[in-house]
Amino acid sequence: MEELLEPARHVEVQLVGTTVLGDRDCSLQSRHQKLVEIAPAPDLSPDLRSALHDAAATIARAVRYTGLGTVEFLLAPDGRFAFLEANPRLQVEHTVTEQVTGLDLVRAQLLLATEVEPDLAHTPRGAAMQLRVSLTSTGRLSAFVPPSGPGVRVDTHASTGYRAGLDFDPLLAKVVVHADDLGTALRRARRALDEFTVDGARTNIGFLRGLLDHPDVLRGHTGLVDSLPREDTGARSPVQGTVVAIEAGTVVVEAMKMQHVVPIGDARVLVEVGDTVAEGALLAEGEDADLARKAVDGNAVEVDLDEVRPDLAETLARHDFSRPEAEAKRHAAGRRTVRENIADLCADFVEYGGLAIAAQRRRRSLDELVERTPADGLVAGVGTVNDGQVVALSYDYTVLAGTQGIRNHAKKDRMFTLAAQRRLPVVLFAEGGGGRPGDTDHGGVSWLDCMAFHLFAELSGLVPLVGIASGRCFAGNAVLLGTCDVVIATRDATIGMGGPAMVEGGGLGVFRPEEIGPVDVQVPNGVIDVLVTDEAEAVAVAKKYLSYFQGPVEDWECADQRLLRHLVPENRVRAYDVRAVVETVADTGSVLELRREFGRGIVTALVRVEGRPLGLIANDPGHLGGAIDADSADKAARFLQLCDAFDLPVVSLCDTPGFMVGPDAERTATVRHLTRMLVTGANLDVPFGFVALRKAYGLGAQAMAAGSLKVPLFAVAWPSGEFGPMGLEGAVRLGYRRELDAVDDPAQRKEMFEAMVSAAYEHGKALNVASAYEIDDVIDPADTRRWITTLLTGPAPGRAGTGKKRPFVDTW
Numbered sequence: 001m002e003e004l005l006e007p008a009r010h011v012e013v014q015l016v017g018t019t020v021l022g023d024r025d026c027s028l029q030s031r032h033q034k035l036v037e038i039a040p041a042p043d044l045s046p047d048l049r050s051a052l053h054d055a056a057a058t059i060a061r062a063v064r065y066t067g068l069g070t071v072e073f074l075l076a077p078d079g080r081f082a083f084l085e086a087n088p089r090l091q092v093e094h095t096v097t098e099q100v101t102g103l104d105l106v107r108a109q110l111l112l113a114t115e116v117e118p119d120l121a122h123t124p125r126g127a128a129m130q131l132r133v134s135l136t137s138t139g140r141l142s143a144f145v146p147p148s149g150p151g152v153r154v155d156t157h158a159s160t161g162y163r164a165g166l167d168f169d170p171l172l173a174k175v176v177v178h179a180d181d182l183g184t185a186l187r188r189a190r191r192a193l194d195e196f197t198v199d200g201a202r203t204n205i206g207f208l209r210g211l212l213d214h215p216d217v218l219r220g221h222t223g224l225v226d227s228l229p230r231e232d233t234g235a236r237s238p239v240q241g242t243v244v245a246i247e248a249g250t251v252v253v254e255a256m257k258m259q260h261v262v263p264i265g266d267a268r269v270l271v272e273v274g275d276t277v278a279e280g281a282l283l284a285e286g287e288d289a290d291l292a293r294k295a296v297d298g299n300a301v302e303v304d305l306d307e308v309r310p311d312l313a314e315t316l317a318r319h320d321f322s323r324p325e326a327e328a329k330r331h332a333a334g335r336r337t338v339r340e341n342i343a344d345l346c347a348d349f350v351e352y353g354g355l356a357i358a359a360q361r362r363r364r365s366l367d368e369l370v371e372r373t374p375a376d377g378l379v380a381g382v383g384t385v386n387d388g389q390v391v392a393l394s395y396d397y398t399v400l401a402g403t404q405g406i407r408n409h410a411k412k413d414r415m416f417t418l419a420a421q422r423r424l425p426v427v428l429f430a431e432g433g434g435g436r437p438g439d440t441d442h443g444g445v446s447w448l449d450c451m452a453f454h455l456f457a458e459l460s461g462l463v464p465l466v467g468i469a470s471g472r473c474f475a476g477n478a479v480l481l482g483t484c485d486v487v488i489a490t491r492d493a494t495i496g497m498g499g500p501a502m503v504e505g506g507g508l509g510v511f512r513p514e515e516i517g518p519v520d521v522q523v524p525n526g527v528i529d530v531l532v533t534d535e536a537e538a539v540a541v542a543k544k545y546l547s548y549f550q551g552p553v554e555d556w557e558c559a560d561q562r563l564l565r566h567l568v569p570e571n572r573v574r575a576y577d578v579r580a581v582v583e584t585v586a587d588t589g590s591v592l593e594l595r596r597e598f599g600r601g602i603v604t605a606l607v608r609v610e611g612r613p614l615g616l617i618a619n620d621p622g623h624l625g626g627a628i629d630a631d632s633a634d635k636a637a638r639f640l641q642l643c644d645a646f647d648l649p650v651v652s653l654c655d656t657p658g659f660m661v662g663p664d665a666e667r668t669a670t671v672r673h674l675t676r677m678l679v680t681g682a683n684l685d686v687p688f689g690f691v692a693l694r695k696a697y698g699l700g701a702q703a704m705a706a707g708s709l710k711v712p713l714f715a716v717a718w719p720s721g722e723f724g725p726m727g728l729e730g731a732v733r734l735g736y737r738r739e740l741d742a743v744d745d746p747a748q749r750k751e752m753f754e755a756m757v758s759a760a761y762e763h764g765k766a767l768n769v770a771s772a773y774e775i776d777d778v779i780d781p782a783d784t785r786r787w788i789t790t791l792l793t794g795p796a797p798g799r800a801g802t803g804k805k806r807p808f809v810d811t812w
Helices: 046-062 094-101 105-113 182-195 205-212 287-298 310-318 324-332 338-345 366-372 406-422 452-458 476-483 500-505 535-547 561-566 578-585 630-645 670-682 698-704 728-735 737-741 746-764 766-771 781-792
Strands: 009-016 019-030 033-039 068-075 081-087 127-134 143-145 152-156 171-179 197-199 234-236 241-247 250-255 258-263 282-285 347-352 378-385 388-395 426-429 465-469 472-474 486-490 494-496 530-532 592-594 602-609 612-619 650-656 688-697 714-717 722-724
Touching: 009 046, 009 105, 019 046, 019 094, 033 094, 033 205, 046 068, 046 081, 068 105, 094 105, 094 127, 094 152, 094 171, 127 182, 127 205, 171 182, 182 205, 234 258, 241 258, 250 282, 338 378, 338 388, 338 426, 338 535, 347 406, 378 406, 378 535, 388 406, 406 426, 406 452, 452 476, 465 476, 465 535, 472 476, 476 494, 486 535, 530 535, 530 592, 535 592, 561 578, 561 781, 578 602, 578 612, 578 650, 578 781, 602 630, 602 781, 612 630, 612 781, 630 650, 630 670, 650 698, 650 781, 670 698, 688 698, 688 781, 714 766, 714 781, 722 746, 722 766, 728 737, 737 746, 746 766
Parallel strands: 388 426, 426 465, 465 486, 472 494, 486 530, 612 650, 650 688, 688 714, 688 722
Antiparallel strands: 009 019, 009 068, 019 033, 033 127, 068 081, 127 171, 143 197, 152 171, 234 282, 241 250, 250 258, 347 378, 378 388, 592 602, 602 612
């Protein structure tokens, strides 16, 4: 905890190991540089002095300190004090402590270094003061006569003829005086300064004399010196540096490659070009210098706010990314430019790396690269989508066919790292041809050490990843697209792990780009999640998708829930449109179905209920009677991973006769694929709810319930619900085969079979299952939303230290 103490005294406690030798006051300082030190510190009550010593010793003991050191404190007027710092070394001001103790502290430190304990026995004697005499200009000393006599000590490196400089430290000498009492020591110090002669360079001796004459010199605080008026008027250097120019009315001082212009008016210049000056040193003396400075300080410089300097004009010109010819071709093809797509997606877009160009300076001129390869073909930055920030990137097909170059790989690295650091979703427009072999400005060979693909894949499960494909998307561009949680594609998209050149180079034939991975292949096989008409619709879907991960919305409405009572036919073998159920249960217009044409036996959709987002899975009895095949299981398992990764509750609408079986099904590796649903469901930690619309049979129904009817937070059924360890017809045929085979008359056998099925149906009806308390309730379908809302309250599940709940979201 920090505290500002004003005004404050600066008091140091001298230690040798854990032994306290005394204290000294260092409050008289200018710009945090000490000028005068006094030992012992004056005007301290015995209790306060003892408290300071105890605090210093406690710190030393805590670290088992063995050398010489100083613990420093700030003292408030009310007697409170605060720790400032500890210095594990001998201080410049150790001399005053030596004078009042009679100990040689340098010798003591040397003995400790050789592991010999010094004799610290002493009797406190009188008071001492140290005055730091410093240079304020450079020069060769024509005279240097320090004071002498009883009680006066001068530590210095200077002598007559010494070339005084300010390159390292302006300290010229330390004048140390000692007397029986502080008053005598003060008078002795004043007399010593009067006797100190220094010619050939300016010093602060005159200022120190005036300071010792101040009535509060023995009761000073850290702000006293800087509040005093200077006895000399004129312009002072704002920094320690070198005079590099003396121009009309100004002196220019350079420090650390920066030049500081000091106005002096017509004042008399005291320095020459090449002089090294201390901070605060007089550059020119006289009232004219003060007047010049005040005139500059008091008058705002008038500027033309509309003026564009040449350096800014050059920068603005480079940020003009318009390319009329390329844009016209794009529009003629019915496509939008990369920046039009970004502008439609994001508000307040801030671009990163817009000035990057292709790494091809060995083969193209700079002007050509600036004109033809803006942003190195990748526009990237941070913008706002809906009400949240996202990282947005878009390959530019008009720049080298949207290929992946050295600079845009570096840009991706930067943006993916930023997305991870700030937990921002990523939207990627992936149109482009993959790796670019034409870059020349590098020393790489294989480029297999590029980090972009690793960094992007590492984002999986951490932030939502949205990929948009329009036009041709091949090789590395397709890899990034396939890494995304959701793939949105326009009807003209072609997506492939290799373009025509790579396919032909592999001896696999000659194909047009449109023949490699068109949407009529990539939609039914599950690569594309959402198929759209054009880029504008793709952006709209991307915004809608992101909204589910950005929290609830306040404005919502829903259909009359009584419609749900009529959407499942009373005839238990009649198919119906499960999507009508989904649309009715969900808020109006809130359903976004993913991978509709793949794994058609299960609907996977992001929806809202009362404005709050959740995931929904539902069996489609219109496909295979609702049976779960390998593709449906894969689709549902991956969707559950997505919801779990980003804390979206899940509701399951069940109407399945079970897993798909038979020789044809087994050729699709159902044993492995179907169990993915069970493994994934068993490891969810988001709220999960189960509603049996009609059939809930066998392991398929258990998979729809995350493994068991006792796993969901609620398991309910509509009145049309029916349950069993397998489908009724199959159960009767399997369980009563001998009885049925014993009936010779086919008509009687059919009648017996139907009677057994009816009996099994009555046994497995939802009402009977609820009476055995295998489910929580049989509900009015119109109450379905009320049950779902129970999933949407309570704390969100916790995340691991990495920020991820799941290592990643499976790409399949």
